[in-house]
Amino acid sequence: MCAVQVPLRRDVSTTDNLDVLVTVGGRSETSMIRGSTTEIWWCALLRPQPRWFRSSCSSSILPSRTFHTLTTINLSLAVLTGGIDDNNQPRDECFSISWSTDATTGDKASFLNLVPVVEPISALPCPLAFHACVCLKDSSLLVLGTSYAIGENSPSCSRVLRLVDVGSQWEDVVLKPPLPSMYNTTAKVATVSGVECVFVLGELRMTHRALKLFKIVLTESTSGFLTEIPFSNEFAPQCTYGVSMHISDDFLYVIGGRVCCPIDKDYSFNLLLNEPVRALIGIDEDNTGSDKEE
Incomplete structure (x- = not known):
């Protein structure tokens, strides 16, 4: 189940x-x-x-x-x-x-x-x-992901929605640049250098599913900035289907997941699992503001 x-x-x-x-x-x-x-x-x-x-x-x-x-x-x-x-x-x-x-x-x-x-x-x-939802420090909800339907046209951008409280209506959040449309989105919230950030992991909707990690920082209730965090070595996850993402002591952990997704409809080979990945999400010593991974 x-x-x-x-x-x-x-x-x-x-x-x-x-x-x-x-x-x-x-x-x-x-x-x-x-x-x-x-x-x-x-x-x-x-x-x-x-x-x-x-x-x-x-x-x-x-x-x-x-x-x-x-x-x-x-x-x-x-x-x-x-x-x-x-x-x-x-x-x-x-x-x-x-x-x-x-x-x-x-x-x-x-x-x-x-x-x-x-x-x-x-x-x-x-x-x-197949979307993600996180709760921010102000108790509002942030939903990230696109609609899923068999045979649908893939949108170029992923919709980001915010719910201030359970009695309010969902509002669109405008990011610069927009969050790309992705499969198997997962997200976590963390505070980095005193700033609340939302880390989003997913696979781009394209022929070759490139796995991407992004950081979202909201500047206002319904607007914010998006930054891609590149994987700097060979230990990047291979996929995000079934992935569990956790944050502890300024480290982001990506655990589980398998390489073959049901949408691929290819079960001709044994399923390969991701190796656990640990990434540092603090600020580099050179103060460039970029995130780094070990």
Whole structure:
């Protein structure tokens, strides 16, 4: 079953933190089962033993999705955006998934016994799947990616959208230069030299899929600058399909992924996996402002 995961924290201002792993949606291995419900699973990472919880939600409230995103906004709220439906079509619907925080005064995991509340929020301006979504420091969401549909004309630029809060509408973000249209987009947020940056990794939509890494710095709510970060050695990832990207201590880690993508429809050879890649995302000593990789 394919699913997405997010960490939730009870209170990041204290040492009494609670990490929770949440999975929503996905499909069976055969992709032939069309259920009437969508499952939400969440696990409280407690010591000495984690605890799993499950809720079954009607598909009329939360439709089945895969290749969607699920992003944490605060200690009890996550947002699901886009994804592929049971007919293999991209969708524009978005949903908030939240837990009541009223029960957090006692047992720190007691609120997790409650059934999460699922509500529709502002839909995306266009259907999206295989996209990326990150939460910025101001709790706004940034979605990066293009629509996915069989036989569609490939756009030259990737649409970047921002949602200030769950009660607002999605707005287009104008980047200079524009973010190229890419397959298998993944993104992470990090602070570099005091500046909030969004790192975007993907494969350009072209005959030879060149893998590119970009850095986005927003100058205003709906505008910003895009900078390409070249891979400087032979340890660059080979693809971004199934890649997991992480940032820790000024290093960007690219883990997993496989070389053959389903869109290629070529399974005549064994699937090759990426070697893990670690890249430094700080500023060079010569103060040129460029990023470097080791």
